[in-house]
Every structure is written in structure tokens, then in C-alpha cells.
Amino acid sequence: MTRQSIGAARVKELESAFKCPLCESPMRVADCKSLICCRNHTFDFSKHGYLNLSARPASRKYTKELFQARRKIITESGLYTKMHETIAGAIEKHKGGSADSYTMADLGCGEGSHLHRILEECGSPGITGIGLDLSKEGIVMASKKYEAPIWIVGDLAKSPLADQSLNVVLNILSPSNYKEFKRISAHDGLVIKVVPRSGYLKELREALFGREENMSYRNDETAALFRQHFVLADVIHLNYIKELNQAELGNMVRMTPLSWSSNKTRIDGYINRDYAEITVDLDILIGVSTDSG
Numbered sequence: 566m567t568r569q570s571i572g573a574a575r576v577k578e579l580e581s582a583f584k585c586p587l588c589e590s591p592m593r594v595a596d597c598k599s600l601i602c603c604r605n606h607t608f609d610f611s612k613h614g615y616l617n618l619s620a621r622p623a624s625r626k627y628t629k630e631l632f633q634a635r636r637k638i639i640t641e642s643g644l645y646t647k648m649h650e651t652i653a654g655a656i657e658k659h660k661g662g663s664a665d666s667y668t669m670a671d672l673g674c675g676e677g678s679h680l681h682r683i684l685e686e687c688g689s690p691g692i693t694g695i696g697l698d699l700s701k702e703g704i705v706m707a708s709k710k711y712e713a714p715i716w717i718v719g720d721l722a723k724s725p726l727a728d729q730s731l732n733v734v735l736n737i738l739s740p741s742n743y744k745e746f747k748r749i750s751a752h753d754g755l756v757i758k759v760v761p762r763s764g765y766l767k768e769l770r771e772a773l774f775g776r777e778e779n780m781s782y783r784n785d786e787t788a789a790l791f792r793q794h795f796v797l798a799d800v801i802h803l804n805y806i807k808e809l810n811q812a813e814l815g816n817m818v819r820m821t822p823l824s825w826s827s828n829k830t831r832i833d834g835y836i837n838r839d840y841a842e843i844t845v846d847l848d849i850l851i852g853v854s855t856d857s858g
């Protein structure tokens with residue numbers, strides 16, 4: 566089987582979870598190569614198996630270099646391992662029911678490594694993973710590396726997913742669209758949002774901008790807004806420090822939009838250290854979607 570037909574077969578098992586991004590009508594897989602709506606809007610699976618269901622052009626700021634650095638940090642440095650384990654544990658604890666087969670989507674998945682790692686930690690072969698991102702570059706990389714999830718180039722604000730089609734929504738350090746999250750979540754589905762706290766990557770921010778310009782993240786408003794849309798089941802506060810080596814420091818700088826507005830001298834000073842500590846300081850908000858309408 567080609568990657569294209571594998572991708573098509575996976576979506577065929579879950580056809581009802583998709584709606585046409587242009588006219589919102591239901592879709593079906595045709596000839597193991599396309600997803601077609603009843604008005605004949607047609608989207609072909611790429612040779613790597615992903616689908617481009619985006620109605621608008623992607624941001625070009627997220628480059629292949631950024632995603633490669635992000636992947637190395639996520640899969641090799643272990644910086645986010647504790648977060649992946651914690652999220653998998655929270656899903657196990659809160660998902661309710663005993664079903665081992667359910668649908669989990671990472672909305673704003675980038676190059677897919679967080680979703681891949683969380684699926685690994687969850688360990689159940691019955692979970693269907695869906696990764697969605699507006700960046701085609703990210704989805705191409707995800708589909709080349711990770712075969713199992715369904716990978717979609719798509720717009721969070723106008724997502725190609727059907728009403729109440731997901732059991733678990735992940736949204737990790739990435740912008741949200743709560744109205745959409747609510748629409749596509751199944752009744753009693755989980756919505757898990759990871760937001761940075763004030764200490765998140767503070768050593769990196771201090772190195773790039775200096776202590777006095779070190780803007781702290783404020784997430785009170787995010788949490789309040791989240792509460793307006795979902796029943797808050799839990800908030801898990803994760804705080805730990807990890808030491809990164811020189812190669813990893815370079816990847817930290819390359820994966821973060823922070824470096825776009827810093828100067829070269831400061832960046833060089835940071836990436837030429839032999840090693841440095843970095844703080845991970847996050848809140849994991851666990852919400853339950855109770856609105857069935």
C-alpha cells in the first residue's frame with residue numbers, strides 16, 4: 566500500500582468526522598485517493614498521506630528549520646516528556662467510560678511530535694489520532710515521519726471536522742478557538758489546553774531580551790475564558806528545570822518565535838554556551854465539554 570492509500574484508508578474509517586471546508590456538507594473517501602463532499606468539492610490525499618483541507622494560504626513564518634528544531638527538542642531532549650506523561654495520565658483519569666477506542670485530535674499540532682508522543686504514552690492501539698495545523702510545512706513533516714495519525718492542513722477557525730466528532734481535543738501552547746473546540750467535541754469530551762506560566766522558558770527569554778525586558782506570560786484571562794466554555798475538571802501545574810546541551814540550546818532558539826525579535830549578539834551568546842538550565846512552567850487545563858447543542 567502507498568502512503569496515499571494508507572492515509573485514505575484511515576480517513577475512510579472515520580469519514581463521518583469530516584465536513585467540507587468550503588460548503589460544510591458531509592464527505593466520503595473516493596477511489597482510495599480523495600475526500601469528496603456531496604457537492605463534489607474534491608481534496609486529494611498527498612503522496613505522504615496527508616490532506617490539505619485549508620481554505621486559505623498558510624503562514625510562511627513557520628519554516629522547516631523551526632519545525633526540525635522543535636521535533637529534536639520534543640523527541641530527543643526529553644524537555645516535554647513529563648508533560649506528555651501527565652497529559653496521557655489525565656486522559657486516562659478523566660475520559661470516563663471504559664472504551665479504549667476513541668478519537669483524539671491535536672489542534673495546532675505543528676510537526677506532530679507532541680501528538681505522536683502523547684499517543685505513545687496513552688498506549689492504546691484503539692485511539693485514532695488527528696493532527697491539524699494551518700502550516701503545510703508542519704503537516705508535510707508530520708506525515709513523512711508518523712504514519713498512524715490522520716494529518717490535515719486546516720484552519721482552526723473554520724475546521725473541516727464535523728460536530729461532536731472528537732472525544733479528546735489537545736491544544737498545546739498554541740492559539741485556541743473555543744467555539745470550534747466546543748462544536749467538534751463529543752458530549753462529555755475532554756478539552757486539554759496547555760498554557761505557559763510566568764516561569765516558562767524564562768532563562769531563554771532573559772538571555773534574548775535581558776532581565777528588565779523579560780515579559781512574563783499572563784494566563785489568568787486564558788483560564789477564565791476556558792472556564793466560560795468548559796466545565797473545569799482539573800488544573801495541573803507542571804514546573805521543572807532541565808539542563809540542555811549546546812546543540813539543544815541552538816534548537817531551542819530555532820524553534821521559538823521569541824528569537825525573531827532578538828538581536829544576533831544575544832542569540833550567539835546563548836547558543837555558544839556549553840549547557841544551560843531551562844525552566845518548564847505550565848498549566849494543563851482539563852475541561853469537559855458538556856454542551857451537546
Ligand SMILES: [Zn+2]
Pocket residue numbers: 585586587588589590602603604605606
Ligand atoms: Zn463541499
